[in-house]
Amino acid sequence: MIICAIETSCDETSVSFVKDGVVLSNSVSSQIEIHKEYGGVFPEVASRLHIENINIVIKDAMKLADVSFDDIDYVAVTQGPGLIGSLHIGVMAAKTLAFSLDVPLVPVHHIAGHIYANKLVGELEYPLLALVVSGGHTELILMKSEFNFEIIGKTQDDAVGEAYDKVARQMGLDYPGGPLIDKMAKLGKKNYILPKVKMENPLDFSFSGLKSAVRQLMLREERHGREVILNDLAYAFQTSAVNELVTRVSSALETIEVKTLVLAGGVAANSKLREDILDINKKHPEVNILIPPLWACMDQAAMIGLAAEEYIKYNVFATCEISAVSNKPLPY
Numbered sequence: 001m002i003i004c005a006i007e008t009s010c011d012e013t014s015v016s017f018v019k020d021g022v023v024l025s026n027s028v029s030s031q032i033e034i035h036k037e038y039g040g041v042f043p044e045v046a047s048r049l050h051i052e053n054i055n056i057v058i059k060d061a062m063k064l065a066d067v068s069f070d071d072i073d074y075v076a077v078t079q080g081p082g083l084i085g086s087l088h089i090g091v092m093a094a095k096t097l098a099f100s101l102d103v104p105l106v107p108v109h110h111i112a113g114h115i116y117a118n119k120l121v122g123e124l125e126y127p128l129l130a131l132v133v134s135g136g137h138t139e140l141i142l143m144k145s146e147f148n149f150e151i152i153g154k155t156q157d158d159a160v161g162e163a164y165d166k167v168a169r170q171m172g173l174d175y176p177g178g179p180l181i182d183k184m185a186k187l188g189k190k191n192y193i194l195p196k197v198k199m200e201n202p203l204d205f206s207f208s209g210l211k212s213a214v215r216q217l218m219l220r221e222e223r224h225g226r227e228v229i230l231n232d233l234a235y236a237f238q239t240s241a242v243n244e245l246v247t248r249v250s251s252a253l254e255t256i257e258v259k260t261l262v263l264a265g266g267v268a269a270n271s272k273l274r275e276d277i278l279d280i281n282k283k284h285p286e287v288n289i290l291i292p293p294l295w296a297c298m299d300q301a302a303m304i305g306l307a308a309e310e311y312i313k314y315n316v317f318a319t320c321e322i323s324a325v326s327n328k329p330l331p332y
Contacts, residue, residue: 001019001020001073001074001309001312002017002018002019002024002067002071002072002073002074003017003018003019003072003073003074003075003076003106003305003308003309003312004016004017004058004061004072004074004075004076004097004305005017005018005075005076005077005108005301005302005304005305005308006054006058006075006076006077006078006090006093006094006301006304007077007078007090007110007113007299007300007301007303007304008050008054008078008082008086008087008089008090008093009078009080009081009082009083009086009087009090009110009299010041010046010082010083010086010135010136010299011030011031011032011035011041011046011049011086011299012028012029012030012031012298012299012300013028013029013031013049013050013053013054013057013089013090014026014027014028014029014057014299014300014301014302015027015054015057015058015060015061015301016061016300016301016302016304016305017061017062017064017065017067017305018302018305018306018308018309021119021306021309023120023302023305023306024064024065024066024067025060025061025062025063025064025065026061026064026295026300026301026302027057027060027061027064027301028057028298028300028301029049029053029056029057031045031046031049032175032176034049035175036174036175038175039169039175040165040175041083043083043085043086044085046083046085046086047083047085047086047088047089050086050089050090051089054089054090054093055093058093061301069097069101072097072101072103073103074103074104074105074106074308074312075094075097075098075101075103075104075105075106076094076105076106076107076108076304076305076307076308076311077090077091077093077094077095077105077106077107077108077304078090078108078109078110078113078304079091079107079108079109079318079322079324079325079328080109080110080324080325080326080327080328081109081110081111081136081325081326081327081328082110082136082324082326083326084324084326087324087325087326088323088324090324091322091323091324095320095322098320099320104312104317105317105318105319105320105322106308106311106312106316106317106318107311107316107317107318107322108304108307108308108311109307109328109329109330109331110299110304110328111132111137111139111141111264111265111330112149112307112310112330112331113303113304113306113307114132114134114264114265114268114303115130115132115141115143115262115264115307116303116306116307116309116310117264117292117296117297117302117303117306118262118263118264118290118291118292119306120292120293120296120302120306121290121291121292121293122260122288122290124146124260124262124290125259125260125288126143126144126145126146126259126260127142127143127144127145127256127257127258127259127260128142128143128258128259128260128261128262129141129142129143129249129252129253129256129258129260129261129262130142130143130261130262130263130264131245131248131249131261131262131263131264131268131277132264132265133159133160133161133245133263133264133265133266133267133268133270133273134159134160134161134265134266134267135159135161135162135165135176135266135267136159136161136162137155137159137265138154138155138159138160138161138205138207138245139151139153139154139155140152140153140154140203140248140249140252141330142252142256142258146310147310147311147313147314147331148331149330149331151330152203152252152256153201153203153204153205153248153252154204154205155204155205155206155207156199156204156205156206157206157207157208158206158207158208158211159207160205160207160241160244160245160267161178161265161266161267162207163207163208163210163211163241164176164177164178164181164241164267165177165178166211167181167211167214167237168180168181170211170214170215170218171214171218171228171230171233171234178266178267178269178270179269181234181237181238182238182270182271182272184230184231184234184235185231185234185235185237185238185239185272186271187231187234188229188230188231188232188233188234188235188236189231189232189235190232190235190236190239191229191232191235191236192217192232192233192235192236193236194210194213194214194217194236194237194240195209195210195213196240196243196244197209197210197244202248202251203248203251203252204248205244205245205248206244207241207244210237210240210241210244214233214236214237217233217236218233238270238272239272242270242272242273242276243276245273246273246276246277246279246280249261249277249280250280250283253280253283253284253287258287259286259287259288260287260288260289260290261277261280261287261288261289261290262289262290262291262292263277263290263291263292263297264292265297266297266298266299267297268291268292268297269294269297269298274291277289277291278291316331
């Protein structure tokens, strides 16, 4: 079973070929350098670049996998959520391929893809708890069984990746801010104190107040004529942000029995988050913790192909009349 998977939900044009759980190829064309000029992803530019790159990336992925169009059994694509213009390019390409090759079309949810990327590092045993962390999502998702998703906690304002980028902008850093703050935090020390967030639901998240606290700290230092030590500020912000994430996961594990805990999304590449999540095993050694390899944390089509295997197992297909859905809900 060879799946051609396409991912264009944001600013990465990616195509992958997956055969029976094995990634044959994963070609990615990144737009990061271009969007740096805008300080973030510019949706219109992103969709235009997808148009320019999609055919090139398909050809590159086919060459790397050493497959032809005749070898394709299924075409999978990210239907949503994401930037609507970007999604449309991938969906149109997938529909064209599926129709011309007369093979089934599989409409995959972007977040399901991030969760199933953990199949690369181990077996997913259920019940499963996923911490989904990216520029657009911060959620705790419980999977009581295979292909069953329940959001039990979510951000009430900014996603954690969005907060990283906004704080980085306040600090005068380039986009994307997450990797830069991660590097700087390793050089910083405990110097500044940022407030903790209190939520009515102990499994929900909030990062808007933390972002504002960073701004207030910078203004206070300026008023007192003190230069802000950026490495120490990065340390303080990252410590607080990661603590918010890990605390929510720990709270969930106190009341919910799970066999597997997985990280998912772009912020899963954060070094401190990866370390602190593994520390949970000290209190919960019965939980198998899976963390995707760094390349699989970012948006790429291999995760869409791996998720598509589950969709195929449960006969979830689409016709060529489907459209992109920017706020597509998870399957339940």
